Amino acid sequence: MPCVRRQPHENVATVLVDPAVLRELELALMGRDMWVWPVETAPTYTDGPRMAFQIRRRMLLARRGAWDDAAEWTPVFVSFGDSWREGDEPLPWAAHQALWDTLGEFAAHTRYRLGLGGVPRLSVPHETAG
Numbered sequence: 001m002p003c004v005r006r007q008p009h010e011n012v013a014t015v016l017v018d019p020a021v022l023r024e025l026e027l028a029l030m031g032r033d034m035w036v037w038p039v040e041t042a043p044t045y046t047d048g049p050r051m052a053f054q055i056r057r058r059m060l061l062a063r064r065g066a067w068d069d070a071a072e073w074t075p076v077f078v079s080f081g082d083s084w085r086e087g088d089e090p091l092p093w094a095a096h097q098a099l100w101d102t103l104g105e106f107a108a109h110t111r112y113r114l115g116l117g118g119v120p121r122l123s124v125p126h127e128t129a130g
Contacts, residue, residue: 009118011091012037012077013099016059016070018109025106032098033081037122038074044120059111070111078103079122091116 017025017036026036039045039052055075060067084095096116103110 009120010077010079010122011116012079012119012122013103013112013116014039014055014059015076015078015103016056016067016073016111017076017106018070018073021106021109022074022076025102025110028102028105029078029099032102033083034099034102035079035081035122037077037079039076040074042077042119042122044122062113063111067111073111077119077122 022036022038029036039055040048042048042051045051052075056071056073059075060071078099080091080095080099084091086092100114103112
């Protein structure tokens, strides 16, 4: 039986964020080497606005009215920077905890479920010397 390898992917949290605090949340996560990718403009999708609509809708429907206040919020992926990675090893639990702690600071303005999903690789731009 041939071995089927999973395509390279990025571990991300999918979060609905109140647009009023999106920039502030992004800065807080950047300070912890985590990156915010609005789904609408993420480089992994050819039709980002449609994917953002679908993700938002799925998340809202799954909560059967409990998250209706987030109906107009921005769906984002939160990925982890290089400082959290140890080669091909899974992300350490400390990375998960740092993410959940930071999102907890914005609890009134974020909606998410604990756990990570996978999306095609997101490339973080790196500065080049020279």
